[in-house]
Each structure stands twice: as C-alpha cells, then as structure tokens.
Amino acid sequence: MIDAVTLAILNGRLEQIADEMDATLFRSAFNPIIAEAHDASHGIYDAENGDTLVQGKSGLPIFVGVMAFAVKAVIEKAYTDGDLVDGDIYIFNDPYEGGTHLSDFRLVKPFFRNGSVYCYLASVGHWHDVGGNVPGNYNPIATESFQEGMLIPPVKLFKAGVLQQDIVDILQANSRLPLSVFGDLNAQINALDLGNKRLNSLLDQYGDDTIKSALSELKERASKMMRAYISALPDGETIAEDFLDNDGIVDEPLKINLRLKIEGDKMLLDFGQSSAQCSGPVNISRSTTIAACYVALKHIFGDVPANAGVLEPVDFIVEENSLLAALAPKPVGGYTETILRLIDVIFQAVAKIAPERSNGCAYGTINALSIAGYRENGQRWVMFSFFGGGHGGHPLGDGLNHGNAPISTATIPPLEILEAAYPIKFNQWALRPNSGGDGKFRGGLGATYEIELLEKSADAFLFGERGKFSPKGVVGGKEASKNIFTYEGDDGPTNPKMVSKIVGVKLKRGQSVRIDTPGGGGYGNPLDRSKRARDHDVQLGYVTEKKL
Numbered sequence: 001m002i003d004a005v006t007l008a009i010l011n012g013r014l015e016q017i018a019d020e021m022d023a024t025l026f027r028s029a030f031n032p033i034i035a036e037a038h039d040a041s042h043g044i045y046d047a048e049n050g051d052t053l054v055q056g057k058s059g060l061p062i063f064v065g066v067m068a069f070a071v072k073a074v075i076e077k078a079y080t081d082g083d084l085v086d087g088d089i090y091i092f093n094d095p096y097e098g099g100t101h102l103s104d105f106r107l108v109k110p111f112f113r114n115g116s117v118y119c120y121l122a123s124v125g126h127w128h129d130v131g132g133n134v135p136g137n138y139n140p141i142a143t144e145s146f147q148e149g150m151l152i153p154p155v156k157l158f159k160a161g162v163l164q165q166d167i168v169d170i171l172q173a174n175s176r177l178p179l180s181v182f183g184d185l186n187a188q189i190n191a192l193d194l195g196n197k198r199l200n201s202l203l204d205q206y207g208d209d210t211i212k213s214a215l216s217e218l219k220e221r222a223s224k225m226m227r228a229y230i231s232a233l234p235d236g237e238t239i240a241e242d243f244l245d246n247d248g249i250v251d252e253p254l255k256i257n258l259r260l261k262i263e264g265d266k267m268l269l270d271f272g273q274s275s276a277q278c279s280g281p282v283n284i285s286r287s288t289t290i291a292a293c294y295v296a297l298k299h300i301f302g303d304v305p306a307n308a309g310v311l312e313p314v315d316f317i318v319e320e321n322s323l324l325a326a327l328a329p330k331p332v333g334g335y336t337e338t339i340l341r342l343i344d345v346i347f348q349a350v351a352k353i354a355p356e357r358s359n360g361c362a363y364g365t366i367n368a369l370s371i372a373g374y375r376e377n378g379q380r381w382v383m384f385s386f387f388g389g390g391h392g393g394h395p396l397g398d399g400l401n402h403g404n405a406p407i408s409t410a411t412i413p414p415l416e417i418l419e420a421a422y423p424i425k426f427n428q429w430a431l432r433p434n435s436g437g438d439g440k441f442r443g444g445l446g447a448t449y450e451i452e453l454l455e456k457s458a459d460a461f462l463f464g465e466r467g468k469f470s471p472k473g474v475v476g477g478k479e480a481s482k483n484i485f486t487y488e489g490d491d492g493p494t495n496p497k498m499v500s501k502i503v504g505v506k507l508k509r510g511q512s513v514r515i516d517t518p519g520g521g522g523y524g525n526p527l528d529r530s531k532r533a534r535d536h537d538v539q540l541g542y543v544t545e546k547k548l
Contacts, residue, residue, distance in 0.1 A: 001217075002210070002213055002214055002217055006214075007214055007217060007218070010202075010206065010210075010211065010214040011214070011218055011305075013202055014044065014053075014054045014202070014211075014214075014215070015054060015055075015056065015057060016198075017044070017054070017195055017198040017199055017202065018042045018043050018044060018054050018055055018056030018057075018059070018195070019056045019057055019058060020194055020195070020198060021042035021056060021121075021123065021191040021192070021194060021195045022038075022040065022041070022042050022056040022057075022058045022059050022191075023058070024187070024190055024191040024194050025040050025042070025123065025125060025187045025188055025190075025191045026038055026040070026058075028183070028186070028187035028190055028191075029125065029183060029184045029187040030128075030179065030180045030182075030183025030184055030187070031126075031127065031128035031177075031180045031183070031184055032385075032413050032417050032418070032421065033126045033128060033384065033385075033413070034125045034126060034127075034184060034187070036411065036413045036414060036417050037126075037385075037386070037410045037411055037412065037413050038058060038059075038060075038410045038411055039060060039125065039126035039410050040059060040060065040123070040124060040125035040126065041055065041056065041059025041060045041063035041067065041123075041124050042055070042056050042059055042121070042122065042123050042124075042191060042192075042195065043055040043056065043059070043063075043067055043121075043122055044111075044119055044120070044121060044195075044199070044215075045067065045068060045071040045119060045120040045121075045122055046071075046119065046120075046308075047075075047110075047117045047118060047119050047120065048075075049072060049075070050068050050069070050070075050071035050072035050073075050074075050075055050120065051068050051219070051307075051308035052065070052067065052068045052306070052307050052308045053119065053215045053218075053219065053307055053308070054215070054218075054306070054307065055067075055306040055307070057306075060407070060410060061294070061295045061298055061306070061407070062100070062288075062291050062292060062295050062339065062407045063100075063104075063124050063291070065287065065290050065291030065292075065293075065294045065311070066098060066099065066100055066124075066287050066288055066291040067098065067106070067122050067124060068098070068308060069097070069098030069287035070092075070097070070098030070099065070106045070108065070122065070124070071098070071108055071120045071122055072098060073092075073094075073097040073098045073154055074090045074108040074120070074154050075120075077090070077154045078090075078110070084110055084117070085159075085160045086110070086112040086160070086161075087158060087159070087160040087161030087162075088109070088110055088156055088158055088159060088160065089107055089108070089109045089156070089157045089158040089189070089192065090106075090107070090108045090109075090154045090155065090156055090157065091105065091106065091107050091108075091152065091154075091155060091156075091157040091167065091185075092105075092106055092152050092153055092154040092155065093105045093106065093130070093149075093150075093151065093152050094151060094152065094153050094154070095145065095151075095285060095288075095332045095335070096285050096326075096327065096328045096332075097153070097154065098287050099285065099287075099288075100284075100285075100288050100291075100332075100335050101137070101148070101332050101333045101334075101335050101336075102130050102132070102137060102145065102148050102149035102150065102151060102333065103126050103127055103130055103137045103149065103333075104124050104125070104126050104127075105124065105125060105127050105130075105152075105184075105185075105188070106122060106123070106124045107122065107123045107124075107157065107188045107189065107192060108120055108121075108122045108154075109121045109122070109192045109195075109196065111196060111199060113200075113203060113208055114208075118203075118208065118212075119199075119215075121192050121195045121196060121199070122192075123188040123191050123192055125184055125187075125188055127175070127180070127181060127184050128175075128177050128180045128181075128184070128382065128384060129175050129176045129177045129180065129181075129382050129384070130149035130150050130174065130175055130181075131149045131150045131174040131175060131176070132147060132148045132149035132150070133147045133148075134148075134370060134461050134503060135176055135370050135372035135382040135384070135459075135461070136368070136370035136372070136382055136383075136384030136461070137149045137333060137384075138333055138334060138368035138370060138384075138461065138463035139281060139331075139333055139461070139463075139503065140248035140280065140281065140333075140334065140461070140462070140463045140498070140501035140502065140503060141248050141249060141280070141501075141503055142248075142280065142281045142331040142333055143249060143279050143280065143331060144329040144330070144331055145328065145329045145330070145331050145332065145333075146329060147331065148281065148331055148332075148333040149174075149333075150171075150174040150175075152170075152171070155167060157189075168182070168185065171185065176372075176380055176382055177380070177382060218305060218307060218309070219307050219308060219309040220309060221305070221309070222304055222305040222307050222308075222309030222310050223309035223310070223312040223313065224309075225301075225303075225304050225305075225310075226297075226301065226304055226309070226310050226311075226312070226313050226314075227265035227312075227313045228265070229301045229304070230262060230264075230265050230266065230267050230313055231264060231265040233262045233353060233354050234262065234353055234354070235262050235263055235264070236261070236262060236353065237259060237260060237261035237262070237268075238259075238260050238349050238352045238353055239257070239258065239259050239260075239349070240257075240258050240260070240345040240346075240348035240349035240352070241255060241256070241257045241258070241345065242255075242256055242341050242344050242345050242348070242361075242469065242472065243255055243256070243341075243468075243469045244256070244282055244337060244338065244341055244465060244469075245465055245466070245467050245468040245469065245498070245499055245500050245501075246280070246468075246498055246499070246500075246501070247278040247279055247280025247281070247282050248280035248281060248282070248334070248463075248498060248501045249278070249279040249280040250278070250279060250280070251497070251498060253468065253469070254275040254278060254282065254323055255273070255274055255275045256271070256274050256275070256323070256324070256338070256341045256342060256345055257271065257272075257273035257274045257345070258270065258271055258342075258345040258346065258349050259271075259272070259273070260346070260349040260350070260353075262353065265313055266313050266314075266315065267313060267314045267315070268314075268315045268316075268317070269293055269314060269315070269316050269317070269346070270316075270317040271289065271316075271317060271318050271319070271322070271324050271342075272317045272318075272319050272322075274319075274322055274323055274324055275322065275323045276321060276322055276323065277321050277322055277323055277325075277326040277327070277330050278323060278330075280331060280334075281331035281332060281333040281334045281463075282323070282334045282335075282337055282338050283323055283326030283330045283331060283332050283335075283338070284323070284324055284325075284326060284332055284335045284338045284339060285325065285326060285332065286318050286320075286324065286325035288332075288335055288339060289316070289318050289324040289325065289339075289342065290311070290316060290318075291339075292338075292339035292342040292343060292407070293311075293314070293316070293342065293346065294310060294311055295339070295343060295406070295407055296342065296343040296346035296347065297310065297314070297346070298310070299343070299347075299359075299406060300346070300347075300350055300357050300358065301357075323338065324338070324342070333463070334368075334463050336366045336368070336386075336405070336407065337364075337365055337366070337463070337464070337465040339407055340362070340364045340365065340366075340405060340406070340407060340465070341364065341465075343362075343406060343407065344361040344362075344364060344471070344472065347359060347360075347361055347392070347474065348361070348472060348474060351474035351475055355395070355474065355475045356395050357395075358394075358395075358474055358475075359391075359392040359393065359394035359395070359399070359474065359523060360391075360392025360393045360394070360399060360437060360439065360443050360471070360472065360473045360474050360477050360480075360520050360521030360522050360523045361392050361471040361472045361473075361474075361480075361520065361521040362389065362390065362391045362392055362399075362403070362405065362406050362471060362520050362521075363388075363389025363390050363391070363405075363446055363466065363471055363480065363483075363517055363518040363519060363520060364389075364405075364465060364466045364471050364518060365389070365405075365464045365465035365466045365483055365500065365517070365518070366386035366387065366405050366464075367386060367387040367462065367463075367464040367483070367485075367515050367517060368384070368385075368386050368462070368463040368464070369383075369384070369385055369386070369387070369451075369460070369461070369462050369513070369515065370382065370383065370384045370460065370461040370462075371383045371422070371424060371451070371453065371458050371459070371460045371461075371507070371513070372458060372459055372461075373423075373455055373456075373457055373458030373459060374455075375423065375455060376455070376456065381422055381423065381455075383418060383421070383422040383424060385412075385413050385418060386405070386412070386413075387412060387447065387449055387515055387517055388402045388403055388404050388405075388412045388446075388447055388517065389402065389403070389405075389435075389444075389446040389447060389517035389518050389519065389520070390402070390403070390435060390436050390443050390444030390445045390446045390471075390480060390517075390518065390519030390520035391403045391406065391443070391444045391520040392437075392443050392444070392471070392473070392474070392477075392520035392521045392522075392523060393436075393437070393439045393440070393441035393442055393443050393444075393473070393477055393520065393521065393522045393523030393524070394441060394523055395441075395523065396441075397441050398436075398441050398442045398443070398444065398533075399436060399441070399442065399443040399444030399519075399520035399521075399523075400444045400520070401431055401436075401444040401445040401542075402431060402444070402445060402446070402447045403444060415429050423453070423454040423455035423458075424451050424452065424453060424454060425451070425452050425454060426449065426450065426451055426452075427450040427451070427452050427512060428448055428449065428450035428514075429447070429448075429449055430447065430448050431445045431446075431447055431448075431541075431542070432445055432446040432447055432448045432481070432516055432517065432519065433445070433541055433542060433543060433544050434481065434542075434543050434544055435480060435481040435516075435517075435518060435519035436480055436481075436519035436520055436522070436542070437470075437471065437472075437473045437477055437478040437479050437480040437519060437520060437521040437522035438473075438477070438478040438522045438526040438529070439473055439475075439476065439477030439478055439521075439522025439523045439524045439525070439526050439529065440476075440477070440522075440523060440524025440525055440526065440528040440529050441477075441522065441523040441524055441529075442522055442529070442533075442537065442542070443471070443473065443477070443480045443519045443520030443521050443522045443523075444519055444520045445519050445542055446480070446481060446516065446517035446518045446519040447515075447516075447517050448514065448515070448516050448517075449514065449515045449517075450512050450513070450514045451512055451513050451514075452510065452511070452512040453507045453508070453509055453510065453511055453512065454509065455509060456508070456509050457506070457507065457508055457509070458507045459504050459505065459506060459507070460487060460502075460504075460505040460507055460513050461502065461503050461504065461505070462485050462496070462500070462501060462502050462505075462513075462515075463500075463501055464483055464485060464500035464501060464515075465483065465500050466482055466483040466500065466518045467482055467483045467484070467485070467499030467500035468482065468499055468500075469482075470482050470518065470521075471518050471519070471520055471521045472521045473521035473522035473523060474521065474523055475523055475524050475525075476524055476525040476526075477521055477522025477523045477524055477525075477526070478521070478522045478526060479521060479522075480518050480519035480520055480521050480522075481516075481518050481519055482518060483499075483500055483515075483516070483517060483518050484514075484515070484516040485499075485500060485502070485513070485514070485515055485516075486513070486514040486515075486516075487502075487505045487507070487511075487512075487513045487514070488507070488511040488512050488513070489505075489506075489511075493514075
C-alpha cells in the first residue's frame, strides 16, 4: 500500500509525462487543428488489456475511452504476429479498430523495461487532410468510408527503432497537404520519444514495482469514487431522446434514445432503441459511443480521474449495426456530431433524477467547414476549421457564451491564424443575440461567423447539425436557437437543402459563407430569472428586448 502523499506525487508526475507529450505535439505540429485547436491527446495504457492508466489534462477527453480500444487493437495485432520488439511503433487510423474518424491518426509505442512490455504510450492527432472526396475529410454525402479518406490498419511505422520510409511515402502520397502530414507525423513521434524518456526517468527514481502499484491504486480509487457518486443518485430509471437532423443522404431525422438506470452503485446506459446504422457519415463505432459516455459522465462528476476505473461501474447496451455501433465500411466521418447528441441525452436523463448535477444542452455541432482551392501560383490550399457556440445554463449560473464543444478541451482556432494561413478574411466574428435558451439561468450565446473568399475561386463544404432540432433546456429551461448556414451565390444568399450539410459550394472572390451557431439550452423555469439578470442581458445586448 502506497501512502497518500506519495500516491499524489506519483499521480502528478505521471500526468506531467502525458502533459509534456501534449505540449510537445502542440508546439511542433504543422497544422492549426493540432497546433492551435489542440485536437490531439496522449496517454499511458495498460500492457495487458490497453486500459487507460493516465491521460494528459490538455488532450481531448473523447480520446480517453477510444484510445484504450486502439491500444488493445495493437496488443492483439502484436500477439497475432508474434514479432513485437523494443523500438516498434504502430500507426493507424482505422475508425472501427479503436478509432473515431479517418482524420485521427494514432501512434502506439510499447514501452519496454528489462526485456518485457511494461505499458504502452500512445499519441493521437487530427491530421489536416487524409485524402477522400472532400478536402479536410468531413464529407457529408459519403456512403462508405472509402469516400472519406485513406484507411490505414495497424502497421509498424518503426521496426526495432528503424523508420519504415515506405509507410511515410504512402501517407504523404494520399494527402493534398503532404508537408502537413510530414510535420504532424514527426511531431507525434517526438512526443512519444519524450514520453519514453520521462517514464524511464520516473521508474529509475521510484522503481518499477512502486509505479505499477501506484497505477493500480489510482485505477481502483477512480472506480470507488465513481461508485460512490452513482450510489448517491436515487435508484430508478428514466428515458431521454434527441435527434440528428439527417445523415446527409436522406433528409430524415435519426433518433438517439437512452434508458438510464441506477441500481445501487451501478449505472446502466441502454441505447438499444436508437436508430439503425444509416447510409451517411453520422455513424459511430461502439468504442466511440463508450468514449462519449465517459466524457458526459466526466462533466457530471467533474473530479473523477481520467483512467479506466471510471467506467468499471457502468454497463452499456449498444446494438450492433446501430447508429452507435456501425461496422465497416459504413461512413463515420461526422462522428463529432453524433457524440455531441449522446452527451446531450445523458445530460437530459441525469437532469430528471439529479438536476443539481446536470445542465442544459450545449450548442451541439462543431460546424466542420472546409474551404479549398488553388492560389494564383498553383499551390493547393485547404482551410479546415470548427466553430463555437453557447453552453447550457447550469445550477450555478448562465451558460458560457461562445465556448467550444463539450467533447474536448480543444480551442477554436483564432481568426488571426486562419487569415494568415489562407486567402480568406472574417467580416464578422461576434456573439449571436437571442440565441441562448431562456431559463432561471440562461443558456450561453452562439456566434456569427462570416468568411469572405480573397482568392479567385474556391469550393466550400459544411458538415453541421442542430439545423432542425434545437439544443434543449432542462428542469423547465427553454430551447436555444437552431444552427443556420448561409452561402452567397450568384442568385444571392442561399441555405442548404439538407439544412446543416452541403458539399461543393462554388465561391468567387468577394463572396462569403456565414454560420449562425446555436446557443445553449436554458436551466430552470424562466419565471424564476431575476429582473436584475434580465436587465443585464438587455444592457449587454445578449437579448434585444426584455422578456417577461
């Protein structure tokens, strides 16, 4: 048994290793989705089953659960091949083998001590472009994963410390931005190298057995903490339901249904009544579903550690071939939109049984936008970015204005970076008045972005959601405003037929696209909102006229 002080020190040291790997990648990556938005993550994983042992605080929480499945896939691959040696590094982006979508490339490195695998180090980052039909890879009309980008199964990037250059050549040849691929890949390699060095130093200082005991104790404590939180909830079950606008192919809503059951210190999340897998790219794998549930629970129980122990008291029912457990080659490129709705239904269900722990739904879409073309000198350019919106009102106050999606700790890329890198300019980047849901505590405001093309011509692509179904309030709070996408054509401003999804918008110099993002849902009865708060809303321009 390790004493509490030593355990706290070791926990901090282990987290610092993952944090340093995060920082190394963020400072070295070539593409702004990693370097500026921090769409990446690093961690330490169990040598036998791939369970998450430690994750960095600045990486994406959605990757906590998913990366455990990714490491497990490498463990199974290494066992089957029987050729795992020190210095190996695997690379892959298979979304059905512990992945999310094809843009997220994973590097997994076995960490050896005294001739055997002690644990695994892993890195994941969102690469700028990985081929496919749409620059930036958010293809809203894909009907199979082959239309979304290149798919790489687990293969060795390094064999016994020797780089396999042919793998690098294949990766670069399949991207519109080969230099970006080269930079991001090497940044991930360097992050793993640093993690290897730091972990060796820690083990040399404290001993292999002490660190292994600490990792086991931290996992056990996370499980006990989660069980205690669940036990404090009232026994029983409740149902919550929400919808996606469409799958980009058929303009019909897709249902995500949750039956939440609490029994003692166990929680059941039953998604069995959700829609079947669909033709378009809003499907997700089972591993992604479980990871999204972890993120939602981390919001609700904020101080539980980021390791596999958190999910030990949680059972899942996810039907195979459903929207939430799709199989290859069903497209999964828009996984972000679906996991946001998963988080929403968990918030809604928990609000019914423990309103003091939940909050209104956030804006519910990343609005993945690509604008791509060629410069006058013939150079290819691809702008890919995602955008913010309002967060839900909560038991202690109003929701956050213009925050990032609650699936991550990523940040919205600054307009200065985007304008410097691409031939575009922002004519507007502002809060969107009246977009937050009313309530005792108002939902945060969404935003308005208007982007003008400065080059001769370009194509624009949008993969969004919440164009038909508003972010919901809880405990009597009202819905927020819907998502609106507008593009400028020869006949004037136009909206997509699929509301939140469109491909191949032809832009000319001086024309623009505009996104009005949703706000967050309200919390509590609007009649309970104070006059002072309402006057303040009007004074700041958050609402344009006084209500009630």
